[in-house]
Structures are given as C-alpha cells and as structure tokens.
Amino acid sequence: MRKTLIASGAVAMLALGLAGCASSDDAADAAGATEWPESITLSLVPSVEGEDLAEALGPLTDYLSEGLGIEVEGVVATNYAATVEALGADQAQVVITDAGSLYNAIEQYDAKLIARDVRFGATSYAAVAYTNNPDKYCDDEPVMATYDASGIELSYCNGLEEAGASATGQGPKGVEAFEKLAGAKVALQAATSPAGYQYPVVAMRDAGIDTDADIEQIPVEGNNNAVLAVANGDAEVGFGYWDARTTVTSEVPDIAEKAVAFAYTEMIPNGGVAVANSLPADLVEELATLLDEYADSSEEAATVMFDLVGLSDWTTDTAEDEITRYGEILAQFQG
Structure with missing residues (x-):
C-alpha cells in the first residue's frame, strides 16, 4: 500500500510539474503576445x-x-x-x-x-444634387439656411434644411426626386469620385433611373465645375460634395439662386x-x-x-x- 501511495504521489508531483511548465509556457506566450515593439x-x-x-x-x-x-x-x-x-x-x-x-x-x-x-x-458627408430647375425637382419652395463652415446662406428644398437655421447636410433626403431625372442633362465627375459620381449613380439607380440610357451625362472635372455646369445651364442637375457651392461664390455671387440643393444621398464616410x-x-x-x-x-x-x-x-x-x-x-x- 505504501509503495502504491508513493507511486501515486510521484505521478501527482509529475503532473503538477508538467502543469507548472505549461503554465509558465502560457505566461511566456502571453507576455510575448503583448510585448511592444521598439x-x-x-x-x-x-x-x-x-x-x-x-x-x-x-x-x-x-x-x-x-x-x-x-x-x-x-x-x-x-x-x-x-x-x-x-x-x-x-x-x-x-x-x-x-x-x-x-x-x-x-x-x-x-x-x-x-x-x-x-x-x-462630422465623420461623413452627403453628395448633394443641385438643380437650376426647382419647379421640376422641388416639392416645396426653396429656403435659405447657413452653411456654417463658410458662413454663407444657400438654398435648399424638399425639406433638406430648416429655413433660417444652420444647415446640417444629413442624408439621405429628397432622393425620391431622382425619379424625375429621365431625359435630363446631369453633370457627373470622374467614376472614382464618391460624391461626384459613385453615390449619386447608386442613388439614381435605386430610384429606377438607368444612368446609361435615361439621362445625358455631362462629364466635368471637380466639384466646382459640377456646380458651375448647373449655374451656367450646361446641365439641369449636377452632383458634388456638401456644400460645393461655396467654391464658386466669387465667380457666381448669386449661386443660391442658380443652383438649388434638392437631394442628399446617403452619407459618405x-x-x-x-x-x-x-x-x-x-x-x-x-x-x-x-x-x-x-x-x-x-x-x-x-x-x-x-x-x-x-x-x-x-x-x-x-x-x-x-x-x-x-x-x-x-x-x-x-x-
């Protein structure tokens, strides 16, 4: 009996020893995993x-x-x-x-x-749809709200902003108006532009517009030129970041009249x-x-x-x- 107990004790000690080694190895691994580089x-x-x-x-x-x-x-x-x-x-x-x-x-x-x-x-922003034809794309009268980043008052419709308040630029809003785009000239930027092309194209497609067949794409370079295309009448609608109209106020002081924001896409990060x-x-x-x-x-x-x-x-x-x-x-x- 005594021999058996000694043997059992030896096995127990060995098991504890192995467990101790395993614990030490685990601790070392854990320490290595959290060691900071120089x-x-x-x-x-x-x-x-x-x-x-x-x-x-x-x-x-x-x-x-x-x-x-x-x-x-x-x-x-x-x-x-x-x-x-x-x-x-x-x-x-x-x-x-x-x-x-x-x-x-x-x-x-x-x-x-x-x-x-x-x-x-903000950590995100909307692409904005601008138009020189608010009678077609706006379900209400455009209102003026302040773009706080530049202190400029700009025009918005379809409930995008509250009259006399600070503009928020939060989308999506007003995208139902994209259903009216069939047959329109639309100023779009390069296909790599999130606000000038990608998000607007997805939003138009979601509204049932075939962006290859239902609209005439007017290629432009840069957000300022997308806005200018609308202000100058080269396109009925143009897309740019919120709010790209501030980039052309020196060239077009009455940009709020010539380009009304009527829709915001979903937010772009x-x-x-x-x-x-x-x-x-x-x-x-x-x-x-x-x-x-x-x-x-x-x-x-x-x-x-x-x-x-x-x-x-x-x-x-x-x-x-x-x-x-x-x-x-x-x-x-x-x-």
Whole structure:
C-alpha cells in the first residue's frame, strides 16, 4: 500500500510539474503576445508638399512617440492605395488613409479601424444634387439656411434644411426626386469620385433611373465645375460634395439662386486610421486615445493636423458600418 501511495504521489508531483511548465509556457506566450515593439511606422498621404513636409509631420510623430514611449516614424505614401500596400508588406503598422483604402486594409489584411477623420465636426458627408430647375425637382419652395463652415446662406428644398437655421447636410433626403431625372442633362465627375459620381449613380439607380440610357451625362472635372455646369445651364442637375457651392461664390455671387440643393444621398464616410493586427491590443488602445486627444493637445496640434491632412480632429467613434457600406458601393464600380 505504501509503495502504491508513493507511486501515486510521484505521478501527482509529475503532473503538477508538467502543469507548472505549461503554465509558465502560457505566461511566456502571453507576455510575448503583448510585448511592444521598439518602434512603429505611420504612413499617410499629406496635404503639404516638398520641404514643408518634415516640419508638418514631425509634431505628430513626436507627440505619438512621447505618449507611447516608443519611436514613431512617419513616412509619406504617394497615394492612398500605397498606404494599404505598406501595411500589407509590414512597412507600416499604422496608416492614415481614405475610406476606400480603409475598407481594403480591413478586407485584405485584417487591419483594425481605430479612428475616423473629422472635418467640420462630422465623420461623413452627403453628395448633394443641385438643380437650376426647382419647379421640376422641388416639392416645396426653396429656403435659405447657413452653411456654417463658410458662413454663407444657400438654398435648399424638399425639406433638406430648416429655413433660417444652420444647415446640417444629413442624408439621405429628397432622393425620391431622382425619379424625375429621365431625359435630363446631369453633370457627373470622374467614376472614382464618391460624391461626384459613385453615390449619386447608386442613388439614381435605386430610384429606377438607368444612368446609361435615361439621362445625358455631362462629364466635368471637380466639384466646382459640377456646380458651375448647373449655374451656367450646361446641365439641369449636377452632383458634388456638401456644400460645393461655396467654391464658386466669387465667380457666381448669386449661386443660391442658380443652383438649388434638392437631394442628399446617403452619407459618405471620411477616412481614418487603421493599424496592423500584429500590434498589441494595449498599444492600439493607447494609440487610439492619443489620436483622439491630439487636436486638443495644443494650438500647434490643431494647426498641424489641418495643414498636414486637412482635418479638424480624429474620433474613436469609428462607425465601421459606414466603411463597409462604402466598400459595397465601391465594388459596383470595379471591374
């Protein structure tokens, strides 16, 4: 009996020893999984060029380096697609990029969306349908509302905005009017433009309009020219971002009379920040917090942010469903 007990005790001790080894191995694996790298690389497409670039990028990377306690290096991508390629090749672990590239990074490389771009207080915007024929497309009298970003009063109908109030630009609204587009000349931008082509075309198709056969497409370059085509009578309807009419007020002071906004498409997402899935979760969490707080960290930070990437803020409210929807729309225009 004693021999049996000793043997049993030996087995028990061996089992405990193996369990101890397993626990140690698990702990080591867990520790390795959360170990921070000595440095990370951030890739972006800046708004500035040439010799101003290092000066513009430095304050952001310095701020992130100090906050994280590791080196953050900034590199410039030639275009938004290049940021995704850099992430996939592990040449960058953080990318600041547009909505389409965020979608591709998530789908192709399982990247994590951690922040969204904020412009003028919003993370998304609508494409706007403008017309010089409000009698046809408006079910009510146009009203004037203020576009706060520029302080200009502009015209809206179909309940898009409240008279005398600040315009909100929230869509979709008024898209039922697209059913009246058959036979119209419509100013459309390049097929790669979300506000000037993609979202408007999807909205028109949803309203039963064959955009190849039912309308005459008037090709234009840029949002300003889409508005000018309507103001000058070259097209009955044109599409641009909210609110592109502010870009032509010096040329057309009475643009509110010559181009009335009558519909908003569904919202188009701004870009944002995505990270490689190889980064430790606690590092990603801290990085997201730092980005969320950057614009308010100093007066210089707010200026740098606007000059570097044309933004007023980042937010950790990522609304990833908007990015997913953008990907669905993008797929309709890819071969």
